[in-house]
Amino acid sequence: MAPFDNLLLQLENGILTITINRADKLNALNIETIREIKTAIQQVYDDPAIRAVVFVGAGTKAFVAGADIAEIAELSDVNARSFAERGQEVFSMIENSTKPVIAAVNGFALGGGCELAMACHMRVASNNAKFGQPEVNLGLIPGYGGTQRLTQLIGKGKAVELMMTGDMISADEAKDLGLVNHVTTQEDLMPKCYEILNKILTKAPLAIGLVIDCVNAVFDKEEDGYQTEANSFARCCTSQDFIEGTNAFLEKRKPEFKGN
Ligand code: COA
Secondary structure: OOOOOOEEEEEEOOEEEEEEOOHHHOOOEOHHHHHHHHHHHHHHHHOOOOOEEEEEEOOOOEEEOOEOHHHHOOOOHHHHHHHHHHHHHHHHHHHOOOOOEEEEEOOEEEOHHHHHHHHOOEEEEEOOOEEEOHHHHHOOOOOOOHHHHHHHHHOHHHHHHHHHHOOEEEHHHHHHHOOOOEEEOOOOHHHHHHHHHHHHOOOOHHHHHHHHHHHHHOOOOOOOHHHHHHHHHHHHOOOHHHHHHHHHHHOOOOOOOOOO
């Protein structure tokens, strides 16, 4: 795998753990880190040995404390647009990965950090995690998809409140809002993420990827999600894994899915 300056990658049992590794800056996403995440996600798309992904922040304090404010301070109207579009593109790659991606939110998930977590398919947070979109404190708004995904995840009223006040919320509050799937102790965070992914990895990979596609279709104005679902359902029925899954049920044994 390509060497990275700002990421640590570890592949074990098909699960790639991507650690954002700028602990001295609370893992703030500078442009180089966004570039490296793009390269890493492209590897996820391309490498059949990678079957699932966990994002986590280095250290014990932060998942990601936002885009790098030192770089943001230098933006002008021209490069700010491409700055936002580049981040949006990378986060869409994460969201559209047909391999499951979990954010292990191990501390501050602010601004671009909250946006990164929201681009993942699920979020598991340790009880010290804090979520927020504090961009208004800088005279900004979220630029990496936050206005869209936060609204999709928690609804308009709560989303605009968080984005207009810049308030930080706890992991438990985030769970109550539906922003987080599970809250754990700090110690249990990674085991919980691996437990969820190991369960998913026992299922048919094609079906898992198509669940992701169909759920993403809900939020795509160009797409008829019901049609996508019917097409995907039909696609499953042509797969070897479908034959294996139904036969295994009828033969009262565990299925062995091969991913074809
Ligand atoms: N961009 C660049 N650097 C950041 C950063 C960011 N988003 N967030 C934290 N850092 C840096 C700090 O500048 C500091 O660096 P230094 O030691 O070289 O001075 C280091 O990380 C530690 O942060 P610090 O502020 O000292 O920690 P804290 O515990 O007092 O506060 C936060 C933690 C998260 C509340 C605070 O760092 C913060 O508000 N960060 C910005 C959050 C934000 O607005 N994100 C959205 C950006 S669009």
